[in-house]
Every structure is written in structure tokens, then in C-alpha cells.
Amino acid sequence: MAITPGYTVEEIRNFVYQHEKIPHGYKSLWLAEQEFSRHQFRKWRLATFNGDLDRGLIPRSRAGKVPYNPRQLMQSSIEENQAKRIAELEERNAQLEAANEALGKAIGLLHDRNAQEPDVTPTTPKPGNS
Known part of the structure; x- marks a missing residue:
């Protein structure tokens, strides 16, 4: 189960990994070209790197948590x-x-x-x- 309807877990993971490979300075341009919002992508990124993507958990807040x-x-x-x-x-x-x-x-x-x-x-x- 994906955390966003219309996108599979693999698609979300691929978006996040593509974003990580983009050189500094070009990431905002890449995000502007995508069909999802910057806010949505931020949730995907947190879920991917926290290991919550496969479980379908949506990150709420990082307050008080160890930075990653x-x-x-x-x-x-x-x-x-x-x-x-x-x-x-x-x-x-x-x-x-x-x-x-x-x-x-x-x-x-x-x-x-x-x-x-x-x-x-x-x-x-x-x-x-x-």
C-alpha cells in the first residue's frame, strides 16, 4: 500500500533516489517539473529514509526526534x-x-x-x- 494514491511504493522510492542523485542547485528545478508538490515530496523523502515507505506510514513531525x-x-x-x-x-x-x-x-x-x-x-x- 502506497502512502499516496496513484503512486506505487517503487515509483515513490525512485523519485526520492532520483532527487538525491541530482547535483546541488538543480533539485528545485527538477521538483518544479514534477507533477507532485514539494510538500508531498518532502513526506515521501522522510518516509523513504525513515523506513516507513514500505509500511505505508506517513511521517507527521520530526520534532524531538534524532536527525537523520x-x-x-x-x-x-x-x-x-x-x-x-x-x-x-x-x-x-x-x-x-x-x-x-x-x-x-x-x-x-x-x-x-x-x-x-x-x-x-x-x-x-x-x-x-x-
Whole structure:
């Protein structure tokens, strides 16, 4: 359930994240181009960064509450995603290194097996008494 009729939770979240990515000085221009009001967007932004958007809760007042830093919250989300990606890549790297080591051993065994042995010294017949 969205906190505003006509908008889904994902649409609202995308609007908030788009707004955060806009450089300083261009945000009011972007808000002026949108079909929703600045006041409505402020409610969406508070709900998104407070974690109330998915539950459909509408922020009433921030009086007496601990101030939050939306950029820091967004950055921590990005860092969590990067940490997950790094863990996946490290796991994949370990798998590839193990496969590479196994292939190296197999190639070494093939080289040992196919290595040419030294020629046998031919024996010459002894000259007979003639």
C-alpha cells in the first residue's frame, strides 16, 4: 500500500533516489517539473529514509526526534550492495583459482607422461675373427 494514491511504493522510492542523485542547485528545478508538490515530496523523502515507505506510514513531525542524514543512509545501502558483490566475486575467484590449479596439475601429469625418454645407446657388434 502506497502512502499516496496513484503512486506505487517503487515509483515513490525512485523519485526520492532520483532527487538525491541530482547535483546541488538543480533539485528545485527538477521538483518544479514534477507533477507532485514539494510538500508531498518532502513526506515521501522522510518516509523513504525513515523506513516507513514500505509500511505505508506517513511521517507527521520530526520534532524531538534524532536527525537523520539521507545521504548517509543511501551511502550505507550502496556500501552494503558493494560488500555483497565483493563477497560474490571473491568466492568466484576462489573457485577459478582451484580450477586453475587442478588444470595445472593435469597438464603437468600429461607432460610427464608424454616426455621423451633418452635414446638407448645402440650396441655395436664386436668384430669377429676373420
